Amino acid sequence: MLLQQLTNGLTIGMIYALIALGYTMVYGILKIVNFAHGDIFMIGSFLGLFFMQEFRLPLYLAFLLAAAATAIIGILIERLAYRPLRMADRIVPLISALGVSTLLVSLAQKLWGTEMHPFPTAFGSRTYTFGNVTFSEIQILILVLSFVLMLALQLFVTRTKTGIAMRATSMSLTHAALMGINTNRMISLAFAIGSALASCAGIMVGIYYNAVYPTMGYMAGINAFTAAVLGGIGNIPGAMLGGVLLGLVETLGGAYISTQYKSVISFSILIIVLLVKPSGILGSKEINKV
Amino acid sequence: MTDGASKGKILEIDGLQVSYGAVQAVKQLNLDIGAGEIVALIGTNGSGKTTTLRSISGLVANTRGRIRFAGADITKLAPHRIVGLGISQVPEGRGIFPDLTVLENLRLGAYVRRDKAEIEADIRRMYRLFPRLEERKKQAAGTMSGGEQQMLAIARALMARPKLLLLDEPSMGLAPLVVKEIYAAIRQINQDGVSVLLVEQNAKMALGAAHRGYVMETGRIVVQGTAAELKSNDVVKSVYLGSTV
Ligand SMILES: Nc1ncnc2c1ncn2[C@@H]1O[C@H](COP(=O)(O)OP(=O)(O)O)[C@@H](O)[C@H]1O
Numbered sequence: 074m075l076l077q078q079l080t081n082g083l084t085i086g087m088i089y090a091l092i093a094l095g096y097t098m099v100y101g102i103l104k105i106v107n108f109a110h111g112d113i114f115m116i117g118s119f120l121g122l123f124f125m126q127e128f129r130l131p132l133y134l135a136f137l138l139a140a141a142a143t144a145i146i147g148i149l150i151e152r153l154a155y156r157p158l159r160m161a162d163r164i165v166p167l168i169s170a171l172g173v174s175t176l177l178v179s180l181a182q183k184l185w186g187t188e189m190h191p192f193p194t195a196f197g198s199r200t201y202t203f204g205n206v207t208f209s210e211i212q213i214l215i216l217v218l219s220f221v222l223m224l225a226l227q228l229f230v231t232r233t234k235t236g237i238a239m240r241a242t243s244m245s246l247t248h249a250a251l252m253g254i255n256t257n258r259m260i261s262l263a264f265a266i267g268s269a270l271a272s273c274a275g276i277m278v279g280i281y282y283n284a285v286y287p288t289m290g291y292m293a294g295i296n297a298f299t300a301a302v303l304g305g306i307g308n309i310p311g312a313m314l315g316g317v318l319l320g321l322v323e324t325l326g327g328a329y330i331s332t333q334y335k336s337v338i339s340f341s342i343l344i345i346v347l348l349v350k351p352s353g354i355l356g357s358k359e360i361n362k363v
Numbered sequence: 364m365t366d367g368a369s370k371g372k373i374l375e376i377d378g379l380q381v382s383y384g385a386v387q388a389v390k391q392l393n394l395d396i397g398a399g400e401i402v403a404l405i406g407t408n409g410s411g412k413t414t415t416l417r418s419i420s421g422l423v424a425n426t427r428g429r430i431r432f433a434g435a436d437i438t439k440l441a442p443h444r445i446v447g448l449g450i451s452q453v454p455e456g457r458g459i460f461p462d463l464t465v466l467e468n469l470r471l472g473a474y475v476r477r478d479k480a481e482i483e484a485d486i487r488r489m490y491r492l493f494p495r496l497e498e499r500k501k502q503a504a505g506t507m508s509g510g511e512q513q514m515l516a517i518a519r520a521l522m523a524r525p526k527l528l529l530l531d532e533p534s535m536g537l538a539p540l541v542v543k544e545i546y547a548a549i550r551q552i553n554q555d556g557v558s559v560l561l562v563e564q565n566a567k568m569a570l571g572a573a574h575r576g577y578v579m580e581t582g583r584i585v586v587q588g589t590a591a592e593l594k595s596n597d598v599v600k601s602v603y604l605g606s607t608v
């Protein structure tokens with residue numbers, strides 16, 4: 074029972090981690106919370122659904138195409154909604170983020186209606202039992218793909234010239250520019266990677282719960298944001314750790330206390346972290362108030 | 364007006380004005396640097412020296428006037444393009460990337476370059492210029508002493524192979540012995556053919572190394588001349604040399 078709950082918690086935690094990375098990469102560079110990120114996750118999920126339904130594409134192609142399309146949407150959002158406000162007061166991009174969020178939800182409702190859409194794949198229903206833990210196929214996919222994506226991201230930001238340049242940009246835009254780094258390109262890249270990861274998470278969540286709908290980004294977004302803050306916002310390994318921890322706490326809390334408390338747990342953690350240690354588990358000491 | 368660069372000038376600033384909102388940090392500035400020169404820009408805190416360097420590197424949007432580098436107008440260029448053309452800056456406070464290693468910092472200095480083998484050779488050259496960097500190459504840059512960080516910042520700027528190096532108060536907050544070491548390196552860099560614009564409050568050190576100098580006060584140049592002329596200038600003597608080291 075406990076082992077099964079841990080597995081379930083880890084599964085949802087990996088999803089939170091994937092989404093949290095988008096919050097943390099953007100915050101790391103621009104010091105803004107992209108409150109539209111949860112809705113980017115939703116759009117990514119719908120795009121995966123769209124590619125499978127309309128073009129009868131296999132799942133892996135739907136992943137690839139949806140991730141690419143969502144990355145482009147992420148880049149466009151930054152260009153149109155945030156970049157023109159770069160010099161403005163911190164509150165201004167926040168308002169712009171809420172506007173983008175509303176826009177994306179309305180757009181999804183216009184295109185796909187307000188109802189829940191099942192995911193058209195036979196994939197995911199089969200189960201495997203090891204000892205007394207049962208994995209569904211989709212759980213295995215979530216665990217493996219999330220792990221691979223996070224490992225790839227970690228190697229990218231620590232081993233490649235562009236990845237290190239992106240980290241330098243998040244340490245200081247000005248000093249990165251003095252290295253000859255095109256910092257606007259790094260910002261676009263952070264949005265692209267974050268959005269692509271959110272899209273993968275969206276598709277996997279869509280299959281896991283067999284439901285895709287326009288407001289699915291709200292709770293996922295809040296939970297992932299909590300995960301990013303818990304791990305230390307701006308910190309990439311922190312987002313991964315925060316996501317997994319939150320998934321575990323939430324699932325165990327849901328199982329042993331009550332499922333009613335699931336969302337309360339996440340909110341409580343967010344508030345406690347902000348009060349007690351706003352820099353999170355792995356974050357640096359100095360942190361700007363959001 | 365003539366086309367092309369004035370003979371032998373690597374940098375020419377004409378009528379630069381810079382504002383931060385209502386604050387006019389640079390009111391009127393003309394300054395030039397000859398190829399191969401070390402030029403000192405001295406002035407008290409808040410006189411506009413850093414703003415001048417930021418403008419050259421393209422970091423401030425609100426500028427008027429014209430900045431030419433090797434004959435080309437760079438006034439409106441993006442910072443990364445200016446680095447690509449051959450101007451590197453060691454910013455105030457050093458600006459090293461604290462969580463990256465010394466070696467990663469050095470490699471980022473060469474971000475605009477593609478010549479891998481030459482980059483590795485230059486890293487070895489930097490280790491000869493500042494041997495302490497080699498000892499610390501795997502260490503997070505933020506854990507080093509102020510002097511070591513300043514050495515790293517200079518070495519990192521050189522990794523771009525600049526024609527012009529801008530230094531913003533390289534002696535600030537450092538012990539006299541370390542300052543000596545840094546200045547010896549600056550002279551060496553210049554002898555290797557890099558022109559230098561040296562911003563300092565420490566006028567004595569700066570004029571000791573420079574060929575020529577400018578004195579800035581509240582956004583304007585008030586005195587200029589050769590280093591020897593400035594050292595014997597009464598204003599410079601009373602305001603800048605009397606009070607420093
Ligand atoms: N980012 C900024 N915003 C507003 N005012 C600034 C800013 N940076 C500098 N200033 C002002 O511009 C003037 C020149 O500053 P600075 O160029 O840093 O001088 P220096 O480097 O000679 O000490 C000062 O009055 C300073 O307060």
Ligand SMILES: [Mg+2]
Pocket residue numbers: 409412413414455
């Ligand atoms: Mg200054």
